[in-house]
Amino acid sequence: MAMSGKFIETELQRLNEAGLYRRLRRVDGDQGPTLVLDGKEVINFSSNNYLGLANHPALREAAKDAIDRYGCGSGASRLISGNMTLHEELEAKLAELKGTEAALVFNSGFQANVGIISTLIGEGDAVFSDALNHASIIDGSRLSRAQVYVYGHADLQQLEDCLKQASASRRKLIVTETLFSMDGDEAPLKEIVDLAEKYDAMVMVDEAHATGVYEPNGAGIVAKLGLGDRVLVQMGTLGKALGGFGAYVAGSAAFRELLINRCRSFVFTTSLPPAVMAMGIAALDLVTKEPERRLALSDTCARLNAGLKALGYSLANSQRQIIPLMVGDADGCMRLSEQLVERGIFAQGIRPPTVPPGTSRLRITVMATHRSEQLDATLNAFKELKEEHDTFPR
Numbered sequence: 001m002a003m004s005g006k007f008i009e010t011e012l013q014r015l016n017e018a019g020l021y022r023r024l025r026r027v028d029g030d031q032g033p034t035l036v037l038d039g040k041e042v043i044n045f046s047s048n049n050y051l052g053l054a055n056h057p058a059l060r061e062a063a064k065d066a067i068d069r070y071g072c073g074s075g076a077s078r079l080i081s082g083n084m085t086l087h088e089e090l091e092a093k094l095a096e097l098k099g100t101e102a103a104l105v106f107n108s109g110f111q112a113n114v115g116i117i118s119t120l121i122g123e124g125d126a127v128f129s130d131a132l133n134h135a136s137i138i139d140g141s142r143l144s145r146a147q148v149y150v151y152g153h154a155d156l157q158q159l160e161d162c163l164k165q166a167s168a169s170r171r172k173l174i175v176t177e178t179l180f181s182m183d184g185d186e187a188p189l190k191e192i193v194d195l196a197e198k199y200d201a202m203v204m205v206d207e208a209h210a211t212g213v214y215e216p217n218g219a220g221i222v223a224k225l226g227l228g229d230r231v232l233v234q235m236g237t238l239g240k241a242l243g244g245f246g247a248y249v250a251g252s253a254a255f256r257e258l259l260i261n262r263c264r265s266f267v268f269t270t271s272l273p274p275a276v277m278a279m280g281i282a283a284l285d286l287v288t289k290e291p292e293r294r295l296a297l298s299d300t301c302a303r304l305n306a307g308l309k310a311l312g313y314s315l316a317n318s319q320r321q322i323i324p325l326m327v328g329d330a331d332g333c334m335r336l337s338e339q340l341v342e343r344g345i346f347a348q349g350i351r352p353p354t355v356p357p358g359t360s361r362l363r364i365t366v367m368a369t370h371r372s373e374q375l376d377a378t379l380n381a382f383k384e385l386k387e388e389h390d391t392f393p394r
């Protein structure tokens with residue numbers, strides 16, 4: 001007899017009772033500063049389309065042109081017959097932006113992290129991972145079979161203690177996001193690199209949320225701090241500020257070769273289609289040529305951050321376009337999100353396991369294309385909510 005699937009209902013009920021049930025919401029139209037959510041127009045503070053490129057005419061045209069010239073699908077994995085001119089063109093541009101010898105494109109950031117970590121380390125090795133690292137880094141670390149050391153968020157002392165404990169490990173790898181996805185704060189990267197050198201560890205960074213956003217040229221935090229020569233692996237995504245889809249890793253030419261030979265999430269998957277590569281190329285051109293997008297983003301962040309603080313909201317230590325408005329409990333957080341949607345503002349509530357228990361928050365993400373009057377309307381909605389519920393949010 002077939003096994004009963006009864007646990008499915010029980011699990012869903014458990015999630016519901018814990019305030020952790022998730023449902024998909026439908027978005028119509030494109031990912032602009034406003035969007036249509038479940039049929040209602042809202043100002044969009046829930047997108048990683050930070051520079052507004054996801055609906056930019058240059059990306060649309062590039063994708064259409066690539067389809068006309070190269071067709072729709074890539075047909076196979078890169079090592080079989082799916083390595084097209086556009087993949088290599090995009091990789092050359094990414095390497096140029098990052099100032100590395102080489103780059104390699106991945107189908108998604110999740111696949112990149114899972115595959116890269118297992119390529120660098122295995123049994124007998126050690127990986128040191130910030131407590132707030134993305135799920136793909138956590139899963140990649142587990143899959144690698146290396147000993148996993150999780151250090152407190154940005155806690156250099158704990159990181160050093162872990163490095164000391166692991167002194168007998170064969171290879172050591174420190175992995176950190178540079179701009180943290182749910183907290184919007186920057187890792188102490190210079191100090192992490194110093195520790196890595198002291199304890200002979202490799203450094204891998206995830207620039208998913210920093211790519212496109214930081215000067216110089218949108219290259220990210222490694223470039224901003226001039227640490228390119230001291231960080232072995234720089235990964236990032238094409239689906240956030242770059243407005244398209246997919247991911248990349250930048251590093252040495254030898255590392256690229258190793259990944260092509262050994263990285264399972266690169267080898268055993270159909271390569272990204274030409275239209276996606278063309279969008280990436282078009283986005284990189286815009287990012288380098290139009291620094292004004294980054295300036296607009298930074299002004300908008302500063303304004304919203306200051307406005308919310310002036311209203312008495314508790315914000316975590318956000319340094320950029322990700323502004324976490326801390327609520328605490330999961331139910332309260334989702335209620336606040338719903339009340340904002342009723343007022344035409346969409347800021348998604350983020351709950352465990354995406355963030356640690358008791359730290360549910362609205363993750364407010366700003367776009368370079370938000371207009372001044374949209375920010376006014378948003379701050380006004382937050383003001384009204386504060387007045388109506390003076391005990392909420394705390």
Ligand SMILES: Cc1ncc(COP(=O)(O)O)c(C=O)c1O
Pocket residue numbers: 107108109110111113134136177181206208209237238239246247
């Ligand atoms: C820090 C971080 N790394 C990796 C990923 C995964 O990237 P992708 O969406 O391309 O799979 C994300 C988000 O999705 C992320 O926030």
